[in-house]
Amino acid sequence: MTLLDLQDLHVAIPTERGLLRAVRGVDLRLAAGETLCLVGESGCGKSLTAMTLMGLGPKTAQTRSGRFTLLGQEMAGRGRAAWKTLRGRGLSMIFQDPMTSLNPTLTVGRQLTEGVIHTEGLTRRAAEARAIALLERVGIARAGQRLGQYPHQFSGGQRQRLMIAMALMSEPKFLIADEPTTALDVTIQAQILSLLAGLQRDLGLGLLLITHDLGVVAAIADRVAVMYAGRIVEEGSASRIFRRPAHPYTAGLMAAIPVPGRTPRGTPLPAIPGRVPGLIEPIAGCAFCERCARGETLCAARPPSDVALPDGRVECHFPAVEIVQ
Amino acid sequence: MLVYLLRRLAVALCVCVAVSALSFGLMFVVGDPAVAIAGAGGSARDAEAIRHAYGFDRPYVVQYLGWVGHVLRGDFGQSIYFNMPVTEIVRARLPVTAILGGVSFTLALVVAVPLGIVAARKPGGLTDRLALLLAVTGQAVPSFWLGLMAIVVFGVWHGLVPTSGADTWQGYILPVVVLAYSAMPAMMRITRSGMIEVLGTDYIRSAEAKGLPTWQVIVGHALRNAILPLVSLAALQLGVLLSGSIVIESVFALNGLGRLAWESLLRADLPVVQAVILILSLVYVVLTTAADLVNAWLDPRIRGVR
Ligand SMILES: Nc1ncnc2c1ncn2[C@@H]1O[C@H](COP(=O)(O)OP(=O)(O)OP(=O)(O)O)[C@@H](O)[C@H]1O
Ligand SMILES: [Mg+2]
Numbered sequence: 001m002t003l004l005d006l007q008d009l010h011v012a013i014p015t016e017r018g019l020l021r022a023v024r025g026v027d028l029r030l031a032a033g034e035t036l037c038l039v040g041e042s043g044c045g046k047s048l049t050a051m052t053l054m055g056l057g058p059k060t061a062q063t064r065s066g067r068f069t070l071l072g073q074e075m076a077g078r079g080r081a082a083w084k085t086l087r088g089r090g091l092s093m094i095f096q097d098p099m100t101s102l103n104p105t106l107t108v109g110r111q112l113t114e115g116v117i118h119t120e121g122l123t124r125r126a127a128e129a130r131a132i133a134l135l136e137r138v139g140i141a142r143a144g145q146r147l148g149q150y151p152h153q154f155s156g157g158q159r160q161r162l163m164i165a166m167a168l169m170s171e172p173k174f175l176i177a178d179e180p181t182t183a184l185d186v187t188i189q190a191q192i193l194s195l196l197a198g199l200q201r202d203l204g205l206g207l208l209l210i211t212h213d214l215g216v217v218a219a220i221a222d223r224v225a226v227m228y229a230g231r232i233v234e235e236g237s238a239s240r241i242f243r244r245p246a247h248p249y250t251a252g253l254m255a256a257i258p259v260p261g262r263t264p265r266g267t268p269l270p271a272i273p274g275r276v277p278g279l280i281e282p283i284a285g286c287a288f289c290e291r292c293a294r295g296e297t298l299c300a301a302r303p304p305s306d307v308a309l310p311d312g313r314v315e316c317h318f319p320a321v322e323i324v325q
Numbered sequence: 326m327l328v329y330l331l332r333r334l335a336v337a338l339c340v341c342v343a344v345s346a347l348s349f350g351l352m353f354v355v356g357d358p359a360v361a362i363a364g365a366g367g368s369a370r371d372a373e374a375i376r377h378a379y380g381f382d383r384p385y386v387v388q389y390l391g392w393v394g395h396v397l398r399g400d401f402g403q404s405i406y407f408n409m410p411v412t413e414i415v416r417a418r419l420p421v422t423a424i425l426g427g428v429s430f431t432l433a434l435v436v437a438v439p440l441g442i443v444a445a446r447k448p449g450g451l452t453d454r455l456a457l458l459l460a461v462t463g464q465a466v467p468s469f470w471l472g473l474m475a476i477v478v479f480g481v482w483h484g485l486v487p488t489s490g491a492d493t494w495q496g497y498i499l500p501v502v503v504l505a506y507s508a509m510p511a512m513m514r515i516t517r518s519g520m521i522e523v524l525g526t527d528y529i530r531s532a533e534a535k536g537l538p539t540w541q542v543i544v545g546h547a548l549r550n551a552i553l554p555l556v557s558l559a560a561l562q563l564g565v566l567l568s569g570s571i572v573i574e575s576v577f578a579l580n581g582l583g584r585l586a587w588e589s590l591l592r593a594d595l596p597v598v599q600a601v602i603l604i605l606s607l608v609y610v611v612l613t614t615a616a617d618l619v620n621a622w623l624d625p626r627i628r629g630v631r
Pocket of ligand 1: 040042044
């Protein structure tokens with residue numbers, strides 16, 4: 001079953017300086033049980049895309065799209081209220097900052113159980129039993145006693161485990177995780193991500209994981225979507241994208257990953273020069289043109305069209321040739 | 326919680342002692358009480374006799390303890406002006422102010438909180454601007470003027486309510502509304518700003534992501550955090566209202582504590598002033614302590630859950 005079939009999503013936010021076209025035609029597909037990683041540099045529109053998928057984008061945002069099927073429901077052109085039948089009922093999300101994403105004045109037990117008590121009509125006892133099972137599953141000991149505690153009684157890593165458990169309480173089919181580990185220190189990051197990957201496999205979740213960490217992507221993604229300045233510039237299987245990136249931007253990202261043992265200590269990693277274009281003015285040609293080593297007149301003049309790849313697609317006038325054939 | 330409760334109560338007790346010592350000291354700050362009691366025509370010998378009869382020549386500490394002992398038994402001494410027990414005078418006036426203050430506080434709260442919530446949901450929207458207009462007017466218009474206007478319009482022109490006195494419950498309607506209108510704006514604003522802040526937090530987004538209905542997000546998640554600052558403000562407002570408004574009580578000819586305190590001050594009827602000040606100070610101590618306890622109940626971090 002297809003959990004998500006999204007075509008040509010545009011999200012624009014009115015600002016003092018003008019309309020910020022932050023998401024400019026995003027296509028995304030996700031099948032049940034599949035892990036799709038969305039990567040791209042800061043500000044390219046990943047969170048905005050995720051929030052729009054949750055129906056929780058900024059209230060002032062102007063959103064339009066082509067086909068937008070989410071868990072079998074057509075969402076194109078529908079307002080935020082339409083998401084009421086999806087959130088906590090198959091669709092769930094883990095947020096970036098576990099320190100601020102839990103209500104400081106309510107017990108953890110209440111926050112874990114209230115969702116399913118409402119959506120599924122579970123009794124408190126049944127909901128607590130499910131919460132205890134999940135807390136144990138995400139690695140929180142003495143779960144029964146800890147339900148009565150408050151968020152500030154948990155460490156950062158534990159709170160992110162709580163957030164994961166909270167998102168899984170409703171037994172979702174589609175889970176969105178927006179940089180679930182950036183607020184944590186490195187050793188805990190690895191633990192949380194392997195926990196998430198394990199849960200995805202065991203529960204057969206469709207997982208949309210937003211991350212900066214390409215090491216993580218390599219480890220758990222089935223497919224990868226690379227986002228640049230509000231568009232998905234390349235999409236394909238994880239195994240292919242890491243070995244043979246087709247878009248020069250993807251290639252730049254991959255080159256910036258240090259390889260243990262092969263990249264000598266102290267050598268600067270190759271960075272992509274230049275800056276992301278502003279999103280208020282319309283972009284005439286390829287958004288990556290100015291930073292691209294290739295960057296020809298054609299690139300600046302005309303937006304690149306889709307090039308189909310065996311495992312996905314790329315949006316470039318001059319994609320790395322050998323894959324296209 | 327228990328530790329917090331005990332600690333807070335201990336603080337309150339200390340404040341009570343300090344406050345009672347201060348109101349006791351009031352007797353002596355104003356001048357020699359014996360001379361005051363002897364009156365304008367009293368000689369030095371009269372004053373000396375009074376000093377001895379009332380025990381003003383004993384050490385302050387002994388006097389204070391004796392006074393506290395009487396106060397604890399509900400004896401505030403004799404009013405110099407009325408020449409009757411202060412307790413009786415206060416007992417006659419207190420209910421008027423308590424009803425006026427209590428009802429207008431409740432009314433103000435019942436209007437302020439929902440209005441603040443609705444305004445906060447769409448800042449800059451129509452409801453928000455109307456609420457703000459109502460608040461600004463409430464703060465800008467002096468309550469004596471509003472009271473007089475209300476009397477003219479509803480009492481004199483339309484004859485809907487009595488224009489003065491508190492013999493019937495209808496007599497309370499106008500003063501209650503006028504007082505409530507002066508207390509409402511601050512509480513509305515603090516609810517609104519607290520709510521706007523809380524509605525933008527990550528944990529509200531988490532609550533929405535769980536699929537909770539809007540009212541549950543607002544009442545169950547946002548309100549609890551948003552009203553923390555309101556609780557302390559509301560306690561102070563209630564204290565102000567229970568102290569009795571001299572202006573409102575005068576405009577509506579109500580015999581409450583506010584007027585009693587004011588008139589007794591003018592008459593230098595110190596035992597009455599002392600009693601009123603002590604009672605009102607204790608009301609404040611109780612209210613601020615209650616506010617702290619309510620906040621501790623609302624927020625586990627305040628009550629020191631570890
Ligand atoms: N509520 C908002 N109001 C105004 N601008 C916004 C809002 N939310 C996002 N933006 C802008 O939209 C663009 C995309 O933001 P988004 O948060 O989606 O980036 P991101 O890819 O998630 O970045 P990061 O990796 O830093 O999280 C940015 O330029 C950001 O400033
Ligand atoms: Mg983001």
